[in-house]
Amino acid sequence: MSDDALRRVHPGTIAIGMLKSAPSILFTLPALYAAGAKFGLVTSALLALAGFAVLALTTWLGWWFLTYRLTPDEFVIESGVLHRSRRSIPLERVQDVSIEQKPLARLFGLALVRIETGGGDKDEATLDSVTLGEAHRLRLALRRAPLAADAGAPVPEIAEDAGGLLFAMPLERVLLYGLFNFSLVWLAAIFATLQTLDGVIDFDWKELVGIAGREVRGHLTVMAGLTVLLLALALGVIAGVVRTVTKEYGFRLDEREGRFRRIRGLLTRSEVAIVKARVQLALVHRAPLSGRLGWQSLEFQTLGGSDDVSGRQEMAPFARDEEVARVIAAAGLPAFESDALTPVSRGHVLRVALRHGLPVLATFAVAGAFLPLLWIGIALVPVPVGFALLQRRHHRYGLCETSAQVTRGVLAQRDWIVPYHAIQTVSVRRTWLQRRLGLATVAIDTAGAKGWHRPDVADVAAPIAVELARDLMARG
């Protein structure tokens, strides 16, 4: 079979597309109902059928006009019925090929192929969806590896040959992780969804609440209050566990030929390739509670970013010291040398205390002028000041042999390992207050950073900041 052949994504995609637009059909039901009352049953049934036919036709057209072709040096995707677009990706530009299986696609044995070119989310090309076998064939071909001889051979569900297993999370680990992912936010989200669904599904929500309200008023005791609170907490824990299990189930990280491969997910099974050469820095995060019990997470910042929530590739979401160290070593990054680091200036304590204490002081001082009772709030000032005292001990930095290393945070702690060659620019920043205190912040800019948290060294004495900036440049 020639490889230049024009191909289409799997026809099952049409069915999936139809199923996906089913929820929006639900919204037309009231209109149909109204039409039924006005034009009679037969006419409205015909209308519905016509609507369905149009939907089927457009989905089919979309499928028919989406073609892809693999030539010896480029991958071409053409799409669009009226507005045609043609996109060709030179094979040498292909960085990663990841495969993802959403629940519906899994039912059909299909997978979504995402071709990453390193230009960020916008430049990614996706094929939604092809058979799993075709997905694997494409990945091999796009990576310019020798083509698999028998493309027709049955391919097992994503996890195939165990290359070099680096890190995996058994179910117990995922469940434990879920317990720490306790979240009331998710509970709120669930209720919010129920609220919006309320408009669609004719469900007498208010009456139910009314009954509950009467019940509550009937037995309004401390015990009842506590029960409700406990129930909310339990639901929060369950929500956390469910969310974590769906996302992290069967987490497995392999390493082979300069690449990591991460597979995870219960309903949506995803497989992501992370090329080692594109790793910019490692970030180890210890959460307030689980971090104290020795659990940590490891993320890699990569060129072109990541689709993960944090904007970095999650390499090991819930792991022990030695497991994290193993993944870091596999990426060719140096180990984190906690002992070799020096704390920032003492002035950091003063600045943090002023920055977090003063607003509290000012807020309650002003509020107290209106309502003297609020003067009590000033008693809260020692809290931020107390945290400030701990800040310095937890904010340390060091220039190691091949990397700059920074650690920061009292409750949530973060360790950065930034190889010198990944440093793009260095800035020395001094605010008005920092100049008064003789301090400076050294900001390290790297490629592909997203969201919060940068490996900045905040508040070192100005001459040290100068030295640090010079050193970083000299080693870069």
Place this chain on the structure above:
Amino acid sequence: MTLPIVPLQPIERGQLNVMRARGAGMALALILPACIAEFAIADRLPVHGAIAGLALLPGIWLAIVAPPRRWRHWSYAFTGTELHVAHGWWTRVHTIVPVVRVQHIDVAQGPLERSFGVARLVLHTAGSDNTIVTLPGVARATAEEIRDAIRARIGSAA
């Protein structure tokens, strides 16, 4: 009170005029609508010039006070391997761009800059927060000189 990372040199005086002109433009955009509002509802104002007067203060700041301050704090140095750009009056920032990290480089000149004889050097890096490092207010010849030097370096590294 600049940090002695490398000796820096100030930017061209022409840039001060560019900043003044921009400041004046912004001040006008603020004061003109205020004056119109002032005339439109003059009867209902407690004091004459309540709105226009209020707009005048930031206007003076933008057009007269701020430009020289900001201009004075712009400085730069090109060492051959790094470009240093320092700026900022309230928060001072000194950015160092290693030449080997420059992805591409532009020399730009807007109409205002052209009339005051200055140009802008724009460095693009692969970074995230400092993707674009701009050095305004250098003579066109200087900007082109630096650009060519950097281009030669990138070329030899690649």
